[in-house]
Amino acid sequence: MKAAAPNPASTTSARADISFTPEPTLVHDRVIEWFEEHARTLPWREPDCTPWGVMVSEIMLQQTPVVRVLPRWQEWMRRWPRPADLAAAPVAEILRAWDRLGYPRRALRLQAAAQAMVDDHGGEVPGTADELRRLPGVGEYTAAAVACFAFNQPEVVVDTNIRRVHARAFTGHALPGKTYTSAQRRLAHDLMPATASDDGATACAWNASVMELGALICTARAPQCEVCPVADLCAWRTAGSPAPTEEQQTKGQAWAGTDRQVRGAIMAALRTSAAVPRAELLDGLALPEASAQQRSRCLDSLITDGLAAQAGDRVSLPGA
Numbered sequence: 001m002k003a004a005a006p007n008p009a010s011t012t013s014a015r016a017d018i019s020f021t022p023e024p025t026l027v028h029d030r031v032i033e034w035f036e037e038h039a040r041t042l043p044w045r046e047p048d049c050t051p052w053g054v055m056v057s058e059i060m061l062q063q064t065p066v067v068r069v070l071p072r073w074q075e076w077m078r079r080w081p082r083p084a085d086l087a088a089a090p091v092a093e094i095l096r097a098w099d100r101l102g103y104p105r106r107a108l109r110l111q112a113a114a115q116a117m118v119d120d121h122g123g124e125v126p127g128t129a130d131e132l133r134r135l136p137g138v139g140e141y142t143a144a145a146v147a148c149f150a151f152n153q154p155e156v157v158v159d160t161n162i163r164r165v166h167a168r169a170f171t172g173h174a175l176p177g178k179t180y181t182s183a184q185r186r187l188a189h190d191l192m193p194a195t196a197s198d199d200g201a202t203a204c205a206w207n208a209s210v211m212e213l214g215a216l217i218c219t220a221r222a223p224q225c226e227v228c229p230v231a232d233l234c235a236w237r238t239a240g241s242p243a244p245t246e247e248q249q250t251k252g253q254a255w256a257g258t259d260r261q262v263r264g265a266i267m268a269a270l271r272t273s274a275a276v277p278r279a280e281l282l283d284g285l286a287l288p289e290a291s292a293q294q295r296s297r298c299l300d301s302l303i304t305d306g307l308a309a310q311a312g313d314r315v316s317l318p319g320a
């Protein structure tokens with residue numbers, strides 16, 4: 001095994017006070033090898049999955065676990081296998097198909113992006129991160145992930161799982177904290193495998209592998225270091241697995257009593273009904289803690305977001 005490498009100077013501010021950081025290429029090799037053996041079989045990872053399928057999966061997975069995304073993704077791809085199919089679909093149908101994935105504005109943004117693909121890209125998902133980034137509702141992460149996983153472009157992909165593995169394995173921190181800092185961004189760039197010799201194949205494999213390691217092994221609450229392929233290289237483990245600082249800890253998002261909960265209940269009711277009187281809809285929510293004011297405010301916000309519509313005193317999904 002190679003000795004620990006000196007750290008790149010540009011990543012110094014990202015690091016805890018530790019005396020060991022691993023050689024990145026060693027970590028790349030180990031994690032990619034682990035992925036080849038242990039990665040979950042997911043339809044959007046199959047070679048025959050279209051770029052559109054990859055893009056839909058990336059949008060759905062942003063706030064929602066794989067197990068809930070899988071059936072929705074399968075239905076989505078059956079009904080709308082190309083961007084043009086989704087662009088032409090009624091909004092109410094899209095929102096019903098989104099079902100309980102949460103954050104339903106993502107469904108509207110996906111349709112807006114599909115429309116832009118029809119208008120500007122011949123109905124295809126564009127193949128570079130720059131073009132993807134210009135689609136409505138597509139952010140830095142999604143653009144990089146789709147460019148990498150659908151088009152083998154060696155973009156730097158950084159999600160929460162990847163940030164956590166970087167923080168632990170390379171900087172010795174227990175957790176990466178809430179904010180994606182400029183130091184973490186530099187570290188992510190510095191850690192990318194070289195692309196010259198293989199057109200970025202290793203870089204793309206690294207993105208997928210380290211993301212999966214964070215999702216399955218190096219989890220936020222209970223990292224399984226005993227089965228981790230880089231346990232003997234990990235800076236956090238070598239430093240004695242220090243507890244997270246207060247700054248690094250992120251509080252779990254509350255659900256009960258929040259506007260998110262009330263909005264979710266309204267959307268669930270609208271998905272299963274035609275136009276319904278506003279008062280009947282709001283009074284019928286099985287949320288005894290939610291005041292009339294909160295119910296009304298949440299419905300108004302859904303209308304503002306384009307997720308619900310009101311005509312006279314009746315409310316429905318848009319166009320339903």
Ligand code: SF4
Pocket residue numbers: 165168169217218219223224225226228229230231232234235236237
């Ligand atoms: S050894 Fe533990 S903390 Fe380090 S990368 Fe592996 S799972 Fe994460």
